[in-house]
Amino acid sequence: MTAENGTTFCEGMYSKLIDSDGPYDEMNSPNVREQHVVHVSPAKGNSRQPYKLATACLTGLCVILLLVLVVMSSRRNVSEVIPDASAQQQTLPVNITELMEQIKNLEKENKELETEKDILEKRVKALEATPSPPRPSPARETTVAPAASRSPPGLPKCPADWHRFQDSCYYISRTTLTWSSSQQFCQRRGGHLAIIHTAEEQTFIWNKLVRGHWNAYWFGITDEKAEGTWHWVDGTELDMNTAFWEEGEPNNHIDEDCGYIVKTQVLNRVPIKSWYDAPCEMHWRFVCELELPAVSTTAPHA
Ligand SMILES: [Ca+2]
Ligand SMILES: [Ca+2]
Known part of the structure; x- marks a missing residue:
């Protein structure tokens, strides 16, 4: 249309x-x-x-x-x-x-923290490398560890961080090592893993240990050479009359040849029943003993 x-x-x-x-x-x-x-x-x-x-x-x-x-x-x-x-x-x-x-600021903060961390790590390394200085005292005294054979006149004292009991000084570690590395650590400081002969000594050491869920500390005993026959690190055999094993221990449960002391949170545990055996390759804290040089005023080590 x-x-x-x-x-x-x-x-x-x-x-x-x-x-x-x-x-x-x-x-x-x-x-x-x-x-x-x-x-x-x-x-x-x-x-x-x-x-x-x-x-x-x-x-x-x-x-x-x-x-x-x-x-x-x-x-x-x-x-x-x-x-x-x-x-x-x-x-x-x-x-x-x-x-x-914000990202820039965070990166800057991170850099600063890393620098601070590096400085602190260097300080820790330097402190670890430096031997413990002797305690300042008005009476002049020599350090014990390296000069043990050269007994100075007067009463010897323990190095810093070591605890005196009778004629020995004891060091309670804060780091963990295997049993043999612990022994080497103690030897480098002129001592050895703790050899415990009396209940008093055992109690003294035990009182210095830190409580924890299962705080374990190597000491100087092993049956590595002959299973079931325990020897101290100085070669002497353990006197079973002055042994402080927990009941049921030592049991060599999983090929356990090294002795350690346990301190737990359980308050009714007693020091004279605190020894256990464990595989020597486990990493525990440890107790070193440094025997002070004998002087005329002190009794000889029992
Ligand atoms: Ca054993
Ligand atoms: Ca055991």
Whole structure:
């Protein structure tokens, strides 16, 4: 259907409507009526066609309007989204800058802490390498360990961190080693793993030990050479009358050839029942003994 035909149909429709309503007097005259009839005649063949056409026109208009609305609203949405995006773009760099700043600060702190750690480690190493200095005293005394054979006049004293009992000094380690490494540690300091001959000595040592869940300390006894026959590190055999094994020990439970003392949190445990045997390769703390050089004023070591 062409536009010309559409115009004709619309005019026809309009004329038909006027004709049916008949608002004007002149339209009632037979001439006018005749004239109108002539105009209407093209649509006369199908009386429903004008309504269809009007509907089509209106539908077309509606579609066009709808399209216009859709286009306008989409443009509006875009214009609304863009400011949000631009706002995010404005805030994002700020956040990133802040985060970068924080990362830089943390890296700096980490570096400082690492430097501090290195310094402390060096200090610890230096302290470990330096032999314990003698305690300052008004009366001049020599250190005991390296000069044991050269007995100075007067009463010898124990090095720092060593505890005096009768003629011996005892060192309670804070680190753990195997039994043989513990013995070597003590030997390097002029002593040996503790040899315990009396209940008093055993109690003295036990009182110096730190309590713990199962705090174990090697001392100088082993049955490595002959199973069940216990010898001290000086080669003498253990006198069973002055042995302080826990009940049921030693039991050589898992090939256990070295002796240790246990001090636990249980307060009713007693020092004279605190010896156990364990595999010598286990890492326990240990007790060193340093025998002081005999002087005339002190009794010889029992
Ligand atoms: Ca054994
Ligand atoms: Ca055992």
